[in-house]
Amino acid sequence: MDLEYSSEFIDSYLDAEYAERLASRTEFDEVLDERRRTSESFFHSTPGFPMFSVIGRRPGYSAEELAEYAQTVGQIARRVLFIVAEFEHPEWGHLFAGYVSGASITTTGVYDSKLFVKEIKGRPKIIAQYASEILKPAPPVQWIHVMGENIADVSGPLAVKALCEPTFKAHRLDWAATCTSAG
Template identity: 40%
Template sequence: MNSLEDVVKFFKAYLDVDYAGNVAVYSESDEVLNGRRDASMKFWHAVPGTFLSPGFGRPMGMTAEQLSQLSATANLAHRKLFMVVEYSDPTWGILYTGYIGGDRETTAQSYAGLLYATKIKGDLKIIAHYREDIDKVSPPVHWRHSQGAEMTSLATPVAVRALEAPTGRAAHRQDWETLRNAVADR
C-alpha cells in the first residue's frame, strides 16, 4: 500500500518526464526525443490487449531549421497535478486517479486528463488515460477512455489529496471542490 503522498510524488515525477518529452519535441535531436519517450514509458504498463503511449512525439528526421520553426509555435507548460483520488476497486484493488492539467499555456489551468495508476509487480504504473468528454455538459466533468485499460464505474473515493484547484474553467473548479469534499462528507 502506498501513501497518497507517495502517489503524488509518482504522478509529479511522471509529469516532469512528460514535460521534458514535450520540450524535446520542439528542441532536441531524434535520439534525445527517443530517450525521453523511453523514460516516459517506464511509468506506463499496458495491460494485455491495450495500447499506451506518451502524448508527445513528432516525425523523425527533422532538420535543425524545421525544429526552430516548430519551436516558434510552442507555448508549452508543465502539466499541473490538481488532485489524486484513491479508490478501492474490485478489479484492480487500490486504484489511484491523477487529475492533470494541459501541456500548453492555454490549457494548463484546466483539466486535460485523468491518469489511472495501480501497483503492478510491486511498482506504481499508469494503466489508463482518460480525456474530458466535451460532448457532455459539466459539472460533473465527464470522462472518456483515451488509451490503456478501460475503467468500470468507480466506487466512492477512499481518500482524496487535493493539491491545487483548476482555475481555467468554472465547471472544473466546481467538480474539483465536490470531489475534494467527497471523503470529508462521509
C-alpha cells in the first residue's frame, strides 16, 4: 500500500458511506441494508474492537415517511478527504490515516474523523476511527478513539498526501502543520 492507493481506498469508502446516508433518507429497508453491507465491507472488525456503520433509522419506514424524510437530503453532503498520512507504528507497523470532514453541508470544511487504514490479508481495511475533540482548542487537533482498534502513540507522519484544505481556521493550521511535518 502507498499514499495513492490509500487515498483511493478511503475515497471509495466515502462514496459508499454517502450512498448509505442517502439511502437512509430515500430508500426502503432492503436497499438501505445493501448500502450498509457495502460500506461496512471496508471495515476490519475483531471481537474486542468492532467497526460498524452508525448511519441508520428505525426499520419499516412507509412510503409516506420516506417521502417526508427525503426532504432532508439537502442537509447531507459527501464527506471530504483532506489529507492522507503514512505512519510507522511500533505495534501495527505500516498505517495510513485519512483525515475527513463531517457529513452535513455545514461541516464539510472541518475535521470530523480520522480513519486508520491497514493492509489485512492483502487488502486495505479501516481498522480504527477517531473523532476530533471539539471541546479542546486546536491546533493541534485532539483526537478521541471512537471504534475499532485503539491506535495509540502514533509518531509524526513519514509522508503526506494533501488533497483539500479545511476551511475552519484551527483545522487549516493543523492541516498545514501535518503537511510540513512529514519525513
